[in-house]
Amino acid sequence: MTIGNNGIRFALAQIDTCVGDLDGNGEKVLEFTRKSVANKATVVVFPEMTLTGYPIEDLAFRATFRNAAWDKANALASQLKDEGFADAYVVVGTVGTDNERGLPRNRMVILHDGIVWAGYDKHFLPNYGVFDEFRIFTSGQKSVVLEIDGYRIGVAICEDIWQDGGPVAELATKNIDVLLTINGSPYEAGKGHTRHELGARRAKEVHAPVVYLNQVGGQDDLVFDGGSFIIDEDGALLERSPQFVEHLDFWDLTHDASMSSASALSSELATDEEMYRACVLGLRDYMLKNHFAGVCIGLSGGIDSALVATMASDACGGDNVWGISMPSTYSSQGSRDDARLLASNLGAHYQTESIERVFDCYQRQLHLEGIAAENIQARIRGVIVMAYSNSKGLLALAPGNKSELACGYSTIYGDAVGGFAPIKDVLKTKVWDLARWRNRYAESHDDLPPIPISSIEKAPSAELRPGQRDSDSLPEYALLDKVLEAYIELAHGRADLLADGFDEHTVDTVMRLVDRAEWKRRQYPLGPKVTALAFGRDRRLPVTNAFRE
């Protein structure tokens, strides 16, 4: 790929940053800039809040942190010049400080010729769903056009292009050649298309292509999927980076639009693969960024723990996964066999810790019955999982899925124990889909399908009393998941749900379960919260909520 005299080359550096890690993030900026300049790029674009990581939440309020970020931007500019990259324009996100009030800002700076050459402050500060920015930052008021090698480059940060008006509306009147946006846009199922439509709309508005550079990687309970792209006024995709991996791509802007050179477009992922990869990346990055080399998880023989263990082996390798089978007198032989087979398929460590003797020991002292006797079995397992975690320095994984967590069908301090819950945002019917997809993927790559077929096909059971089935307590999952989507995601009330065509008994059952679970979860927080949309969008409800529709 070469570029003519009239063109300017953009490098799209879709990187994975870590919150607070100024040194590590800065190192990555250097590394990707070196590669970019080696490929003759003039403008190197990094994601929103590159240096600080994103989202930084209340860390923004620490003046020491803001000062360190400022020092890092200047040090980087110097070093880039020292390395001979003075001519490059390196666009990075960081935290800034509002000169008037001394408050934090979400800022883009351009490193050029050894200095911090220009800056732009985000105007629209999202404050819904997972976003808290209005709480943290003050708003920039000015639009900015960079003049580089005869090209007029308008800039914006993430939410600035999601809202009408503001800086983008101003840029529409400023005869720009390209609109450059840096983003930290979390993954949601189907969001790729929404972003493309939005990009095309803004391209039309400003009469210029839009460069959409997104962050990639897991950060706590969010996953950023990357999928950066460039789109023109006609909605034609000029470039698309892959999802879920760091990537460096190039694009040449020329005054003759027909000359703009495009790389091959990365192909789109189907929903199941996309969601599976999002879960694996979320877990992998959580482990990396928190310095865990391995995980431990209770293997019941059921589908949830099987899928989570498989994701874990994809995230860190089977030999870093400790599967613990903890059978009781209610565990079927089939469940034990499935757990063992799964571990063998994954190449994972496999340990059996029967809970029977400890359970007897508690019972001789406490004589528990009913729910209390069921819960204590789950809690003995929780204690054993944490004993492995403490002894071996492993991250304990909680296997709960979204349907089960939404309905409170789990034991606090029992199966809910864990530092990370990879499928907490995945409904049970989707858990089966992802398991089947993973097995098919293995088959199509001539690998052994990892998940035992009987784990996928058998009726779900907690195995805490004889003959127990999930369907004793919950509607069938195919129905339950539809009601949950309407009640949680769409916030449909009782009348809406009936109008949706669900029968009254099911509606009342599900609403009662979810309301009660929400209440219990906030009394005894579990870690995994049930979110209103896939991947991290939280309903913030008060614990005490006496409202009943």
Place this chain on the structure above:
Amino acid sequence: MTIGNNGIRFALAQIDTCVGDLDGNGEKVLEFTRKSVANKATVVVFPEMTLTGYPIEDLAFRATFRNAAWDKANALASQLKDEGFADAYVVVGTVGTDNERGLPRNRMVILHDGIVWAGYDKHFLPNYGVFDEFRIFTSGQKSVVLEIDGYRIGVAICEDIWQDGGPVAELATKNIDVLLTINGSPYEAGKGHTRHELGARRAKEVHAPVVYLNQVGGQDDLVFDGGSFIIDEDGALLERSPQFVEHLDFWDLTHDASMSSASALSSELATDEEMYRACVLGLRDYMLKNHFAGVCIGLSGGIDSALVATMASDACGGDNVWGISMPSTYSSQGSRDDARLLASNLGAHYQTESIERVFDCYQRQLHLEGIAAENIQARIRGVIVMAYSNSKGLLALAPGNKSELACGYSTIYGDAVGGFAPIKDVLKTKVWDLARWRNRYAESHDDLPPIPISSIEKAPSAELRPGQRDSDSLPEYALLDKVLEAYIELAHGRADLLADGFDEHTVDTVMRLVDRAEWKRRQYPLGPKVTALAFGRDRRLPVTNAFRE
């Protein structure tokens, strides 16, 4: 108390509402209005978001809830008329809907003559500390003056008087006779004086007395302390309601200010009593609003569990408190004696559940050492506490204090188990102060001081290994608490802390402990969070935070 022909009587209904409980809150409005009218009041004032409770968080987004609140306001207006109170002006807070965009608003309505007579929407929406209002509500744009019996009454809601400009600035030009504010202002140590100063400043600005009506009661992890007051331009308190109790007070406004009649002022509480009562009210209301009649708590003989059990017996009576002594081989006889004596002093149930046999049973299987062996003892206790909770329907209480939680000096799924943590916002040195205050209070009321003196005086120990002392792992609490206040509350960085005069070793130890605890707590959420100011102000930090100063 009578009122002349020229006057108008205000009733200050300082009530305790419950989030979501439209019926219960409405019933309370009726009850207090009846008493107010019987006392010749014309204007009856209730706190912010009376009908819905406060804070309602994302519940505001449910259209079904907003509609139900609107129906409730209309039904109340009708019923007030039916009961013969058509002439009264009943000022209540509720959730409204923005006509243009269909979004929620924080609204004041006046019920009068059978209808919802007037309304005002909150202008300034706080979005810091514990507040999320800008996220939830849209902003009202108009100031409102009510004309009642020849008096001009300006109105405002809570934050509207904390910010300069906006509706209060407009009211200053409108020749009002009184500024009526309804509030949901959470308790913080020393906040009473801040509110009085603010009230006086606004009274000066609008040239009229300010009525400050505050909510009272615990709501989840917040405590609203009441302490409603009326203050004039000169900063003179014309009325002050007591803290921590529901209260109905009256005040007469006349055109001749010197004639305004004041009730006796409630006396101010000293800091220790104020904080103790805040904790008890928080726990009591959490139990009431979540329908718990009793609590269970592990009694170690230490000061934290002793103080929490004492607060619990003050909240719900000693016969509703189950104290569980769970000694191990490392528990001293003194600790067991102190636990038994405390329970006896409180009239609480007392059970002994030795953890030795269960511990042996786990160890024969797991052979744990070091921290893992320490943690499993705490986790066996957590399982036993939850077994009591499940079997008897009791609320499990976590005894952790703020110093310990800030430094991570507790075991997740162990002593951190519990649905409510009454002293999570109380530093350890303050725990001792509150315990001593409670004993002195008993003495001064000729009661038995409940807390054994040796629980107060002995060196703190987790008793998880022979001879263990807190001071093996932590700086002395007198010093630790000072550093914690500076680091957490004041957000002082390392350089600031050294400038504060703390020695380098202590500063580095405390920063390392707090940063690591923050990180661990967000990996394995405990329920009780460490807050930056007393009673609920949360630091929102990302889990993964690689920033080290």
